[in-house]
Amino acid sequence: MGTGLKRKDLLGTRDLSPEEIGLILDTAISMKEIASRDIKKVPTLRGKTIINLFYEPSTRTRTSFEIAGKWMSADVINISTSSSSVVKGETLKDTGLTLQAMHPDVVVIRHSAAGAPQILAGLLKASVINAGDGAHEHPTQALLDLFTIREKRGTLAGLKVAIVGDILHSRVARSNIFAMQKMGMQVRVCGPATMLPRYMDRLGVEVFSRIEPAIADVDIIMMLRIQLERQGGGLFPTLREYSKLFGLNLDRLKAAKQDVLIMHPGPINRGVEISPEVADGPYSLILNQVENGVAIRMAVLYLLAGGQAAAN
Amino acid sequence: MRILIEGGRVIDPANKVDAVLDVCIEDGRIAALGPQPPAKNAAPPDRVLDARGKVVCPGFVDLHVHLREPGREDKETIVTGTRAAARGGFTSVCCMPNTNPVNDNQSVTEFILDRARKAGAVNVFPVGAITKGQQGEELAEIGELVRAGCVAISDDGKPVMNAEIMRRALEYAGMFGIPVIQHAEDLHMTGKGVMHEGLVSTELGLQGIPAASEAVIVARDILLAELTGSHFHVAHVSTAEAIRLIREAKAKGLHVTCEVTPHHFATTDEAVRSFSTNAKMSPPLRSSRHVEALKVGLTDGTIDAIATDHAPHTVQEKEQEFDYAPNGIIGLETAFGLTMTVLVEGEVLTLNQAIARLTSGPARIFNLPKGTLSVGADADVTILDPTREWVVDVRKSASKSRNSPFHGWKLRGEVLATIVEGKVVWELEG
Numbered sequence: 072m073g074t075g076l077k078r079k080d081l082l083g084t085r086d087l088s089p090e091e092i093g094l095i096l097d098t099a100i101s102m103k104e105i106a107s108r109d110i111k112k113v114p115t116l117r118g119k120t121i122i123n124l125f126y127e128p129s130t131r132t133r134t135s136f137e138i139a140g141k142w143m144s145a146d147v148i149n150i151s152t153s154s155s156s157v158v159k160g161e162t163l164k165d166t167g168l169t170l171q172a173m174h175p176d177v178v179v180i181r182h183s184a185a186g187a188p189q190i191l192a193g194l195l196k197a198s199v200i201n202a203g204d205g206a207h208e209h210p211t212q213a214l215l216d217l218f219t220i221r222e223k224r225g226t227l228a229g230l231k232v233a234i235v236g237d238i239l240h241s242r243v244a245r246s247n248i249f250a251m252q253k254m255g256m257q258v259r260v261c262g263p264a265t266m267l268p269r270y271m272d273r274l275g276v277e278v279f280s281r282i283e284p285a286i287a288d289v290d291i292i293m294m295l296r297i298q299l300e301r302q303g304g305g306l307f308p309t310l311r312e313y314s315k316l317f318g319l320n321l322d323r324l325k326a327a328k329q330d331v332l333i334m335h336p337g338p339i340n341r342g343v344e345i346s347p348e349v350a351d352g353p354y355s356l357i358l359n360q361v362e363n364g365v366a367i368r369m370a371v372l373y374l375l376a377g378g379q380a381a382a383n
Numbered sequence: 384m385r386i387l388i389e390g391g392r393v394i395d396p397a398n399k400v401d402a403v404l405d406v407c408i409e410d411g412r413i414a415a416l417g418p419q420p421p422a423k424n425a426a427p428p429d430r431v432l433d434a435r436g437k438v439v440c441p442g443f444v445d446l447h448v449h450l451r452e453p454g455r456e457d458k459e460t461i462v463t464g465t466r467a468a469a470r471g472g473f474t475s476v477c478c479m480p481n482t483n484p485v486n487d488n489q490s491v492t493e494f495i496l497d498r499a500r501k502a503g504a505v506n507v508f509p510v511g512a513i514t515k516g517q518q519g520e521e522l523a524e525i526g527e528l529v530r531a532g533c534v535a536i537s538d539d540g541k542p543v544m545n546a547e548i549m550r551r552a553l554e555y556a557g558m559f560g561i562p563v564i565q566h567a568e569d570l571h572m573t574g575k576g577v578m579h580e581g582l583v584s585t586e587l588g589l590q591g592i593p594a595a596s597e598a599v600i601v602a603r604d605i606l607l608a609e610l611t612g613s614h615f616h617v618a619h620v621s622t623a624e625a626i627r628l629i630r631e632a633k634a635k636g637l638h639v640t641c642e643v644t645p646h647h648f649a650t651t652d653e654a655v656r657s658f659s660t661n662a663k664m665s666p667p668l669r670s671s672r673h674v675e676a677l678k679v680g681l682t683d684g685t686i687d688a689i690a691t692d693h694a695p696h697t698v699q700e701k702e703q704e705f706d707y708a709p710n711g712i713i714g715l716e717t718a719f720g721l722t723m724t725v726l727v728e729g730e731v732l733t734l735n736q737a738i739a740r741l742t743s744g745p746a747r748i749f750n751l752p753k754g755t756l757s758v759g760a761d762a763d764v765t766i767l768d769p770t771r772e773w774v775v776d777v778r779k780s781a782s783k784s785r786n787s788p789f790h791g792w793k794l795r796g797e798v799l800a801t802i803v804e805g806k807v808v809w810e811l812e813g
Contacts, residue, residue, distance in 0.1 A: 085586070164702050184704035185588045186658030205706070206588030245588055268585040 076374040080192040080199040083208035084250035092250060095370050096218050102369035105142055106362070116145035119176040119376050123149045124166070124191075125202070126157070126182040131337060131361055132202050132211070136179050139368035145176075145376070163187060167194040176376045180204070198375040206240045212336055213246035215367040217254060219359050220291060223332055228255030233285045235261045235317060236295030236344055239268050239306075243336045244295060248276055261285035262295075262317065265306040282317050286327045293334040294319050294345045310343050320346035332356055384429055384805055385409050391434025391766065395441060396739035397746075397755035406439055408762040411805035416758060430807070434766055437799060440738045441754045442474025442505075442763030444745040446535075446642050447618055447690035448715065450476070450507070453494060454483025459695040459783045461495065464715075465504040466781040467693070469809035471715040472798035474763035475506040475746075475753045476693075479539045480517065487512035487523040489531035496532050504808045505801075506763070508534045508751060513552045513563065517541045520548070522555060529559045534749050537564035537618065540665065540710075542600060544570055550607045557613035562640065562749060564616045565604050567625065568666065572596035577706055579652040579667040587655065589705065592667050598624035605632045608639055616748065617641035619692050621666040623676030630685040640748040641680075642690040645714060645721035646788065648677045648731075654788060660701045660708035661788040664694070678731045681740065688745035689737075691718050695784030713782045716775075717789045723769055723796025734769055766800040773797050 075094050084092070105113055121140040125133055133149065140147040157166060163182075167190070170178060177198045180188050185205030192199040203209040221227050232251060238244045238260045251258050252275060260271055261279040271278050279285035286292050297313055307313050319333070333345075333355045341347050350357060388406040393416065395401075400416070407415040407428070445468065451459040461478075468476050478495065480486035486495065492509050499507035511528030515521045517538040525536055536556055542565060543549045549565070556563045573592045578584050580591025601617055605628055608615035617629060620641045632639040646664065651671050654662035662668055680686040694711025701708050722741065726732045732740065746754030753763060777790045801809040 162699070162702070163704060182704070184706040186705045189658045190704065204588075206590075208588070240588075242588055245586070268591070269580060270582040270585045273582050274585065 081210055081371055081375060082188050082192060082199065082201045084210045084213050084246045084253070085208065087210070087250065087253065089253045092214065092217065092253060095214055095367065095374060096221060098370035098374060099218050099363070099366040102373070103363065103366035105369070106365060111142050112144060113142065114144045115373055116140065116143040116376055119145040120174070121145045121147045121177045121179065121372065121376070122170055122175045123147065124170070124178055124180045125150070126152045126180070126187070127203070129181055129202070131364065132181065135364040136202065136368050139365050139372055143369060143373065145372070163190055164194060167191045171195050171197065177372060200371060200375065203242055206242050206245070208246045209242040210246050211364070211367055211371060212243050213250040214371070215360055215364045216247055216293070216334060217250055218363045218367055219334065219356050220332065222359070222363070223356065224290065230291065231257045231259070231289040232291040232293060233259040233261055233289045234293045234295065235282060235285065235319070237266045237297055237301065238262050238271065238295070239266045240298065240301070241295050247293065248274055259285050259289065263307050263313070282319070282323065283326050286323070286331070288328065289331065290328065291332045291334060292319065292327065296336065296338060297340060297344050299340065314343050318344055318346065319349050321348050324349060330354065334360060337361065385426070386430045386432065386802070386805060387428040388432045388434050388439050388764065388766065391437045391439035393439045393756065394735055394738050395756040396735055397441065397743035398757055400756070401735055406756065406764065408764070408802070408805045411762055413756050413758050413760050413762050416756060432766065432800065438734070438767040438769055440765055440767065441742040441756050442765045442801060442803065443472045443719070443741040444751060444754050445473045445476045445691050445693070445715065446688055446745045446749060448476045448478050448693040449481065449695065449711070450478040451695060452482065452498065453491070457783070458697055461498045461507065462502045462504070463781060463783045464693070464695070465499065465507065467713065467715040469504040469801045469803070470781050470798065471717070472719050472765040472767065472801055473505060473715060474765065474801060474803045475508060475751060477508045477510050477534060477749065479510055479537060480512040481539045485512050485516050486510070487515050487517070489524070489527040492528055492531035492533055505803050506753070510535045510537050510564065512536065513538045513543055514548065519543050519545055522548070522552060525555055526559065529561060533561070534751060535562045535564050535616065537566065539566050542566045542568045542570060546603055546607065549604060550611060553607055553611040553613035553615060557611060560750065562614040562616040564618050565600065566618045567597050567600040567604065569596045569599050572599070577663060578655050579669045581652055581670045583652045583655055589655070594622040594624055594669065594673065597622045597666055598628060601625040601628050605629070605637065605639055608632070608637050612638070614638040614640070619644045619647065619666060619690065620677070620686065621647045621669050621673060623673050626676050626680040626685055630680070630683070633685065640687045641685070642688040642745070643677050643681065643686045644690060644692045645718045646712060648674060648681070649721045649725045650788065658705045659788065660703065660705055661712055661786050663705060663708050663710055664712055665710040678726070681726060681731055686740070687748050689718065689722055689740045690745065691715050695782050696786050698785060701786045712786050712788055713780065713784050715782070716780055717787065717794070719767065719798055720773065720775070720794030720796050721789070724794045727769070728795060762802060762805040764802040765798060767796065768799055769796045771795070771797045
């Protein structure tokens with residue numbers, strides 16, 4: 072059982088309370104300190120087994136979970152489905168039951184189908200962490216984004232954020248909208264009308280289809296990756312036009328607040344949704360996000376898998 | 384063989400009957416309906432069913448079921464599907480042509496009818512395909528299908544997307560006086576959608592199917608019904624916009640009819656929040672705005688019939704990620720309970736109107752000699768307890784499949800006995 076989270080699984084931010092989010096962010100502060108040490112190892116999760124079950128390619132999320140587990144002395148096993156029984160047609164149910172028989176403590180799953188982590192959570196005694204399911208949720212990404220913002224601004228409540236890009240297909244957008252609203256932030260979304268789901272306004276967010284007014288007076292601009300393969304699929308004509316209409320460059324940034332923070336969950340398409348000058352500029356938090364990703368995943372693993380000793 | 388159903392409240396909407404009457408069945412037909420028992424000089428009945436305090440009505444007629452035979456006998460067979468029908472009070476079912484092979488020629492129709500005659504629990508009326516192989520390209524041999532016993536044509540889950548083919552199908556079917564059933568869905572708009580496009584799909588990140596995907600095809604085909612003068616029937620209507628279009632078409636006097644499923648009026652897309660694949664069907668469960676419009680359509684008579692779209696699938700097919708699971712649920716055994724609980728208790732329909740939507744309504748629009756207790760008619764009779772409470776337990780289903788979102792629901796209104804052509808095919812114990 073977790074030390075502080077009274078739940079077995081982390082499937083999304085939609086069902087997290089503000090207190091739970093606060094606990095995870097606070098725990099991540101001490102986890103981040105470990106990363107600055109010369110010897111990056113604590114015994115917190117010694118004897119615990121974490122399985123990374125990734126049905127979709129991922130570099131940063133999988134590596135981040137793996138490092139987080141290893142720094143806390145857990146045994147971390149990576150399964151990528153291209154080299155597993157999944158290619159032989161094994162169902163998610165059978166994969167889940169097979170893993171359960173090996174008594175893992177945590178299974179981290181990424182899957183292209185929304186709701187796959189829910190299926191796994193229902194089958195396993197182990198804690199299940201959603202590392203991204205379809206266009207549904209990616210809770211640890213939202214938590215690390217909140218952590219990064221709070222680190223820079225000292226608070227979350229009252230801040231304004233604009234999330235720009237392909238909202239329709241973005242699990243990062245959904246998890247952030249739910250989590251940010253719970254923490255008292257005001258959320259705007261902006262993108263081509265074809266990539267803004269209808270009924271977005273009923274989630275309590277402001278909807279923009281022009282980037283200039285969307286970013287004008289916000290504290291944070293979060294740019295989303297435009298998936299290259301969506302070009303020509305009927306949602307937008309070309310990357311060139313997308314970049315012209317929605318790309319964030321220095322010129323556009325003039326309309327924003329002086330100290331606006333720039334975020335991006337990665338991987339970025341330089342020169343498409345974000346210009347190199349902005350991505351590498353002084354207010355870009357893109358690499359802070361990656362760094363904090365490890366701390367947040369350590370916190371989540373610790374709070375769910377329940378270490379015996381305190382992290383430090 | 385004589386059966387006397389004694390003392391029940393007989394509701395026969397086709398004849399506008401609602402009175403406490405005895406029903407006498409002889410040699411498979413309705414022999415007499417009367418306030419008094421049959422004359423004393425008649426031989427005593429072989430069987431007396433006590434229906435005091437109960438409702439006696441024509442057997443239900445389901446315009447839309449999938450019996451899966453031939454081809455997918457692991458999901459359902461004509462034997463198990465018709466048993467499920469009997470338990471649900473249905474004495475006649477129209478089975479869709481998406482079997483394997485497709486029912487697009489007389490030999491498949493004859494096979495289905497032969498199996499149904501030999502082993503089926505209720506009457507089976509096959510629906511033939513509109514086009515060969517349901518491919519939407521060439522008309523099937525519709526004349527031969529009708530001659531072999533098909534009562535309508537439909538390409539079912541594969542809507543006819545080509546307006547020219549649909550126009551010709553309506554014209555051609557018009558020669559035989561049979562309806563052309565359309566599963567109204569613009570496949571381009573649906574794309575890879577797996578649930579209703581709305582607030583819930585927005586939150587869950589599941590790809591949405593807009594309500595307009597149904598309505599644009601309904602609108603198109605109403606225009607084609609106007610052009611051809613033929614009978615256009617909309618299967619499982621699910622949206623407010625489609626209801627509005629059908630209401631306007633009927634007001635204009637066009638030959639347009641439609642059916643609604645119990646799951647579309649009893650549940651909403653909120654059921655998808657758990658990612659339960661038993662909430663996945665086509666058309667998808669809609670939002671409450673659409674459900675309210677369906678209820679208005681039932682009340683004002685825009686909707687002619689309640690049909691189940693009984694769609695059995697195996698456990699392993701449904702035990703998958705939501706995106707990958709097949710569409711559909713079983714529905715024959717829960718249809719009456721849901722109709723009573725949601726529509727009659729909910730004051731959408733009176734008991735008489737509800738029974739009409741399950742009997743005379745569907746029989747009339749498909750020209751079936753069923754759905755009535757007229758003297759001389761086939762003795763297809765259902766005995767109901769409209770107030771009895773029961774809990775849905777899919778493990779007890781007569782279907783081969785278990786894919787119902789209503790497992791565990793408490794319903795009011797239960798089927799006590801089902802009689803097909805004078806034979807008791809189902810009786811509730813206890």
